[in-house]
Amino acid sequence: MKGIIRASAAIVIISAVLFYAVHLLESSSATSGSGSISVYNWGEYIDPELISQFEEETGIQVIYETFDSNESMMTKVEQGGTSYDVAMPSEYAIEKMKENDLLLPIDHSKIPNLKNIDPYFLDLPFDPGNEYSIPYFWGTVGIAYNPTLLEGQTFESWDDLWNPTLEQEVILVDSAREVIGMGLNSLGYSLNSTDLGELREATDKLKTLGPNVKAIIGDEIVEMMRREEAAVAVTWSGQAADMMWINEDIDYAVPEEGSNLWFDNMIIPSTAGNVDGAHQFINFMLDAEVAAQNADYVGYSSPNAAALELMDPEVTGDERFYPTEKMRDRLEVYENLGLEMLGVYNELFLEFKMDMEK
Amino acid sequence: MTNRSSRPWYLAPYYIWILLFVIAPIALVVYFSFLDLAGNFTLENYANFFSSTYFRMTLSSFWYAFLITFISVLIAYPTAYWLTKTKHKQLWLLLIIIPSWINLLLKAYAFIGIFGLYGPANQLIQFFGAGPLQILFTDFSFVFVAVYIFIPFMVLPIFNSLDKINSALIDASRDLGASQWTTFRRVIFPLAINGVKSGVQAVFIPALSLFVITRLIAGNKVITLGTAIEQQFLVTQNWGMGSTIAVFLILFMIIIMLLTGPKEKGGALNGKAK
Numbered sequence: 001m002k003g004i005i006r007a008s009a010a011i012v013i014i015s016a017v018l019f020y021a022v023h024l025l026e027s028s029s030a031t032s033g034s035g036s037i038s039v040y041n042w043g044e045y046i047d048p049e050l051i052s053q054f055e056e057e058t059g060i061q062v063i064y065e066t067f068d069s070n071e072s073m074m075t076k077v078e079q080g081g082t083s084y085d086v087a088m089p090s091e092y093a094i095e096k097m098k099e100n101d102l103l104l105p106i107d108h109s110k111i112p113n114l115k116n117i118d119p120y121f122l123d124l125p126f127d128p129g130n131e132y133s134i135p136y137f138w139g140t141v142g143i144a145y146n147p148t149l150l151e152g153q154t155f156e157s158w159d160d161l162w163n164p165t166l167e168q169e170v171i172l173v174d175s176a177r178e179v180i181g182m183g184l185n186s187l188g189y190s191l192n193s194t195d196l197g198e199l200r201e202a203t204d205k206l207k208t209l210g211p212n213v214k215a216i217i218g219d220e221i222v223e224m225m226r227r228e229e230a231a232v233a234v235t236w237s238g239q240a241a242d243m244m245w246i247n248e249d250i251d252y253a254v255p256e257e258g259s260n261l262w263f264d265n266m267i268i269p270s271t272a273g274n275v276d277g278a279h280q281f282i283n284f285m286l287d288a289e290v291a292a293q294n295a296d297y298v299g300y301s302s303p304n305a306a307a308l309e310l311m312d313p314e315v316t317g318d319e320r321f322y323p324t325e326k327m328r329d330r331l332e333v334y335e336n337l338g339l340e341m342l343g344v345y346n347e348l349f350l351e352f353k354m355d356m357e358k
Numbered sequence: 359m360t361n362r363s364s365r366p367w368y369l370a371p372y373y374i375w376i377l378l379f380v381i382a383p384i385a386l387v388v389y390f391s392f393l394d395l396a397g398n399f400t401l402e403n404y405a406n407f408f409s410s411t412y413f414r415m416t417l418s419s420f421w422y423a424f425l426i427t428f429i430s431v432l433i434a435y436p437t438a439y440w441l442t443k444t445k446h447k448q449l450w451l452l453l454i455i456i457p458s459w460i461n462l463l464l465k466a467y468a469f470i471g472i473f474g475l476y477g478p479a480n481q482l483i484q485f486f487g488a489g490p491l492q493i494l495f496t497d498f499s500f501v502f503v504a505v506y507i508f509i510p511f512m513v514l515p516i517f518n519s520l521d522k523i524n525s526a527l528i529d530a531s532r533d534l535g536a537s538q539w540t541t542f543r544r545v546i547f548p549l550a551i552n553g554v555k556s557g558v559q560a561v562f563i564p565a566l567s568l569f570v571i572t573r574l575i576a577g578n579k580v581i582t583l584g585t586a587i588e589q590q591f592l593v594t595q596n597w598g599m600g601s602t603i604a605v606f607l608i609l610f611m612i613i614i615m616l617l618t619g620p621k622e623k624g625g626a627l628n629g630k631a632k
Binding site for chain 1: 368418492494573577579586593
């Protein structure tokens with residue numbers, strides 16, 4: 001009996017000591033402010049060499065963490081357990097974070113490299129005047145496909161996915177807005193539709209795609225396409241670029257009916273502990289050479305005009321990944337539809353998935 | 359143990375533990391299940407659960423959990439029985455248990471490779487002259503991988519209860535003229551039934567809420583209640599609905615525990631005198 005009491009007392013004491021140590025560590029890192037920043041980014045979304053370069057140039061240590069959805073990022077920022085200094089959410093998440101007062105305004109005088117950004121990507125409706133956000137990458141949603149596995153079939157329209165020859169061939173990305181949005185676009189509706197009739201019609205149309213769907217998965221898509229396990233995938237442009245990097249047979253198309261145009265942006269969460277360091281980091285990432293190196297590594301489209309000039313013209317002239325402004329006109333940016341509407345989209349997406357079991 | 363009114367003080371940590379990590383979370387889940395998106399009291403989540411989508415999801419979750427459990431028992435019972443007859447029981451048992459030490463995600467990713475179009479499974483099929491089959495992202499691959507993952511949890515309790523049976527009882531049954539089949543049916547099976555019941559609990563309940571392999575192995579073509587909870591919390595951010603599904607999952611689990619729980623009628627267990 002005594003042994004148990006001693007053991008439990010020891011555990012309690014050790015836990016208390018550890019708690020204290022954690023507290024000490026956390027408060028010391030907070031007070032040594034200019035010494036470190038924590039960056040919260042999507043996975044595989046920065047060239048790690050650039051982080052070391054930034055650390056060398058500024059002496060600021062970077063603590064790097066990743067997230068896999070805008071929603072989980074917001075939840076963590078909201079809970080405030082960790083004080084992130086820079087994060088890279090998508091545009092609709094920025095609207096929502098603005099509503100919830102989760103963002104700090106960005107001081108443009110501390111970001112001289114802002115001049116490198118193509119004006120097309122500045123002053124967008126989700127953040128007028130770029131008060132809270134600075135563009136990081138942009139891209140589209142489209143169809144990645146491998147013509148060698150498909151006897152040369154190409155994809156100009158969303159409806160091409162419904163082709164009966166594609167039975168069990170199509171992979172969809174596991175995300176409600178992308179998939180329901182594709183259904184809406186294929187019917188000529190806006191992918192920000194809040195009309196329940198249109199949404200119902202889109203879901204019913206998607207259900208008829210069921211026999212062609214091979215799977216609905218996430219980042220595994222890249223690997224499946226690279227290894228030619230799958231021939232067609234509805235996915236983000238950057239994932240398609242990743243696939244093409246390894247498997248040159250793969251091609252990417254944005255259907256003519258329209259699709260999603262998205263922007264990821266650097267922001268400073270309201271919980272930031274090192275606002276000055278955050279500005280330095282954002283400015284660093286906008287440097288022409290840095291942005292060019294980063295875009296080469298990540299494979300998404302850079303909004304940095306100065307960087308594009310330094311990059312391989314074969315890449316920047318590729319209209320699949322750098323669509324012309326005219327082509328961008330038929331693309332739509334996601335609007336923040338509110339939690340209620342997001343719920344509707346998700347319920348319909350769930351209904352679509354359920355329907356495939358049969 | 360005779361004086362129940364003066365409970366020893368050293369039980370206090372356990373009570374605190376149970377309060378903090380068992381009762382409080384369940385109470386929170388129940389509380390959240392009555393909230394709508396704006397945080398107001400509502401019964402809508404419960405009404406929503408009985409809508410056709412979630413009702414069908416519940417049925418299909420049960421169906422897959424049943425299949426997984428049933429196949430696990432079919433494989434695990436003979437395995438456990440055979441194990442009790444072998445010389446190096448503990449070694450064999452260890453070999454069966456070792457795969458359960460490996461992380462579930464790793465095993466799932468391994469199966470993506472094995473079941474792939476160019477993977478070993480299809481190479482074997484092609485060796486026998488059939489074309490490559492789509493194995494991954496089917497009901498079959500889902501049930502196969504789930505059974506593979508759960509088998510150790512089924513073998514272990516069945517093995518333990520079979521191993522505890524006093525061999526004198528089996529000898530007695532044979533001496534009294536019972537055939538091998540009758541001995542199994544009338545002696546061994548009833549004595550080991552509690553092992554099967556704990557195995558069923560250990561498999562059926564987690565199988566109801568599987569969510570990692572529904573995506574990686576079944577390509578989200580199989581939707582369980584676990585998938586729906588994950589989505590409600592992480593994507594839709596509707597904690598109320600997520601909690602409501604969780605409440606029903608807890609209810610289902612209680613029902614299963616009651617159905618499979620041991621019915622103590624007193625007397626000797628497993629034929630061994632106390």
